[in-house]
Amino acid sequence: MKESKIVDLVSRKLVPYILLFGLYLISYGHLSPGGGFQGGTVLSSAILLLCLSRGVEATSRLFTSRAVNALEIAAFTLFLAMAAAGMAVGVSFLGNFLPLGRIGEVPSAGFILFLNMVIGLEVGTGITLICFSLLRET
């Protein structure tokens, strides 16, 4: 892919803010439009922007395949652990067992916030891996 200085510069400046926005969507998902999956795709779109402007090789030196893979497995494990923890504590499979706070505050609604974060990581890393493998030139 031919490099363009403008695209390269702007995308390098934008990526941290896109990542931040993705994290915002994930953590406010239970209070305003957003959520785990939505924030996760925004996270991966930041990495995808880097891929498109600099190429997969350069991006995967920053976000290594191995680290992204490990993060995905960790997120999947955490999700299954949370789901099963509901059963162990005695509520139900995928039952909400963390304390529900007040409506409107960030740490409320029990474990939905936690699940959102885990799903956000899972989706973000998953779509990143998909893009890495589809965009490799070889």
Added chain:
Amino acid sequence: MAGAIILLLVLVAVAGLILTDNLIKKVVSLSILNSALVILFVWAGSLSGSEAPILLPGVLDIVDPLPQAVMLTAIVIGICLTAVALAIVLRIHKCYGTVSRRRLEELTKNDDG
């Protein structure tokens, strides 16, 4: 009005799926079909209330949240499907050198198994 547009989208997507020759266009048609169904559900859900389904103080008349939650899952599944389809199309291109349906069926006419 919205119903007519959604119907048009579904018809365009199904027609695209059946009538186009390029495999990537078929995958795109699938994606359009998914989006059309999502819009259908969300629109039909929005007919029964007036506010977004977020319970803040003072919000009383919310639309039906179930179709929206259901469609979120459907969008995720659609993305997975598109990713798998594109990966297979990519490999087909590597193997056969073409992504045209007509050409592929000629090439595989005498294949078996």
Added chain:
Amino acid sequence: MTMAETLPLLILLPFTASLLCLLARFLNRFLLAQIVTAVSVAASLLILGLLLPVLRDQGMLTYSIGGWPEPLGITLYLDGLAWTASVMGAVLSLCALLFAFGEGSYRSDFYFFFLMLLAGMEGVILTGDLFNMFVFIEIVSISSYILIAYSLTRNSLWASLRYLLLSSLGIAFFLLGLFLVYRSTGTLSLHLIPGSFGLGEGAANLPVSVSRSLGLAAAMLTVGVGLKAAFVPLHTWLPAAHAAAPHPVSALLSGVMIKISFLAVWRILTAFGSIEVQSLFRFLGPFTALFAVVLALSQTDSKRLLAYHSVSQMGLIAAAYGAASRAGSGALVASLAHILSHSMFKSLLFLSVGAVIHVSGERDLEKRGRSSSPPWLLIFFLAGAFSISGLPPFNGFVSKTLISSLFKTEPVLATALRLTAVGTAASMIKLSGIFRWSGKRSISLGSEGEKPRLSPFCIASLSVLALLCLAGGVLPRLVLENLIVPAVGSSKFGTPTGSLYGSIYTARHLAESLAYAALGGMLYLFIRSPFGSRWLRRLGRLRLSLDGALLLVVAAVVMFAVLGGYL
């Protein structure tokens, strides 16, 4: 922990095991993946075994996920039918897994998708919510697209893509049907649909528009799920896909997945009370069976021939299910019996043919050569072939007798079924050509030195399946009375009444099955003659284009809607 709480475990265990397979792939420890998969399948079998006495007591187990009760949440239901289907799935996946261990050329990601497939199928069986069924169907679909394309050969990629496009179109119709259901009844839960508008007492008290849209929804949902059950005209993806897949995957898909999809159709049509759609299967079933057998006879690739037979036998199962709309739930016993028999003998056939292909490297039936397969493999193949042809003492004889006795009053349909039996026998004789010895040198079988040996895992898997086929035939009453009749009776279809099956091993039935086999032999000689083989060759060259197949799916929706009387 009460027994009902093990229901989510049946789905959670394969998912956890698949996670461990991902870990194994990350750490490059292949043995971990194999061990984890075996443990997961064994644990599922164990749990199902422990659930049996509880199920006998209580009749049905339910579990609400997240603690949310029915209209709001998703509930898992384990009734007799679900239990039987789960056990069938677990046993067959164990055999397919053993065979995969024996073949030895699969990496960790194969086991990951294998477990995802199992988890998804378990979910389809257990769930009571239509949208949850959609999610699990998609999990099954995506895993099977990848498993079919696993060997990354030209054929498997194209077969997988065709399957993907067709299946996605079908699932889109499923979602449309879901939309109609939600709009009409306000619920997505299968068990609440009959009650929500008093459908139990007949749909007379429903406004016409609502009953129409519910009927249309039933037609669309049936096509959506039925596409994976592969009856005509929704069968076009199956021959290429099951022929190109790796052998254990072919066995699992043909043996379990298409049956589970059909059982989902059962549940949907029962919930909607759609007798009209159900009685459509009375005609569609025999037509599918005959049509697919004729096409099967013309195939030259061994696995493709078997795949067409899967379609044909699904036609028989659908025919019996359709007959239940007139004959009552006794016909469902025949259908479920054939579901169980077919899963056993079709997996046996696929795996034994797979073993031969693995050892001799040749899968084309036209090429005669000195096949280097051990002769005792023929015994396993014969067990499967006798079963599918309906010969005693195997389980195919039992279930085919049950099915053909349902159509005694309908000469046209009965003739179609008889012709199917003749064609099946003939094509099994044709298929046995893959074992044939002849004096000629083999044509490019590769190096003369190293011939792959058949691993004991493969042999174990084949033996288990052959024994199960034999057991089903020798002890029919045991299977029927303890397994099938309670399963049908406990799942809201109504308890089968009366004597459903006279004696199965009567002289008349035995004579009939032998006669069909003999006629099959004559048919085989006919197609070996120059005249017959020329027509057969022409038939074998017929191919349906992808666009035609997609059009057939749309046509199927229209057909179901119109013939069911809803449009």
